[in-house]
Amino acid sequence: MRKNRNLIVLNIIVILGALVMVFPFLWAFITSISPGAGLSSTPQLIPDNPSLSAYVQLFDRLPFGKIVLNSLGLAVLTTGFQLITSSLAAYVFSRMPFRGRNVVFAVYLATMMLPMQVLVVPLFVEMKTLGLIDSYLGVLLPSIASAFGVFLLRQAMNSVPTELDQAATLDGAGHFRIFGLIVLPLVRPALATLTVFSFLNSWNSFLWPLIILRTPEMKTLPVALAGLQGQFTTQWDVVMAGSVISILPMLALYIFTQKYIIQGVAGTGLK
Structure with missing residues (x-):
């Protein structure tokens, strides 16, 4: 009885x-x-006059399709590189002693x-020296490696028995075959976890794209949404329409990788 009561609570x-x-x-x-809705208005679960006009205004004001593709492309490339x-790097730290x-x-x-705010000035100087201001490569280059990703995957690879490596070595396999055919398939949950985290960080990145990108058509989604907020008045229904669109890719990605994320976090000991 007590157990059931605790379960209900x-x-x-x-x-x-x-x-x-x-x-x-x-x-x-x-x-x-909700046309004309503001932050000070009381939320209603069922709007009086529901309309999709805010979404229409959003695409009329901005090249929103291009902006979404900008963010999506950068997020996919960042995730792939990471x-x-x-x-x-995790394989080297886990399997190759030196x-x-x-x-x-x-x-x-x-x-x-080190927070990103500390690195902004030296990174900007570096990108300016390389001639990468107002370019997608300038946004992408500082994020192609991730210390968190190395830590996450190293913890996962440490849990893979080294006896598998030794058996593969006896069969004539080198490091690349062991890495690609044995270790990586066994750490798929951790790879899925890193995929979601990397995609999320890139998708929501604001400060660095704001500093590097100057051309309006090259803006990413967070920067474009911030530009919708006026100095005195803001159409919050339009801003929220953009926010809803920005949530959908992450929601879809999480739904498809939820099982692996739970396995990856549990397997690597993260709390």
């Missing part, structure tokens, strides 16, 4: 927490279909402590 807490988490997204969608660089390996790994992880 736990379910109620989980449901209330889920409602608290979902409400901002629900409010954003309701605001986007998967490649992080998995290769003098000072732990020190190098610790120094590499220490870069996670």
Whole structure:
């Protein structure tokens, strides 16, 4: 009886927490279909005169399709590069011992402590020297490697038995075959977790694209949405329409990789 009562209380807490988490997204969608809605208005679950006019205005004001493609392309490329660089570095730190390996790994992880705001000026000077201002490569280049990704995948690769490597070596396999045919398939949950995290960070990136990109048609989604906010008045239904569109790719990605994310976080010991 007591166990059932505790289970009921736990379910109620989980449901209330889920409602608290979902409400901002629900409010954003309701605001986007409520013409003239503002932040000070009381949210209504059923709008009086629902309309998609805010979405029409959004695409009329901005080349929104191009902006979404900009963010999507950068996010896909960033995720792809981080998967490649992080998995290769993680394999080296996990499977190839060398003098000072732990020190190098610790120094590499220490870069996670540096906030982006500290790196903006030297990175901008570097991109200017390379002639990459107002270019997609200038946005992409600083994010092709991820210290967090190396840490995540190294933890996952450490859980793969080294006996598999030894057996493959006896069969004549080298490091690249062991890496591609044995280790990577066994750390797919961690790879899926890194995919979601990398895509999310790139998709929501604001500061660096704001500094590097100057041409309006090259803007990313967060920068374009910030430009919709006026100095004195703001059409919040239009802003929320853009926010709803920006949520959809991440929601779809998470739904398809949810199982692997849970396995990856549990397997790597992250809390």
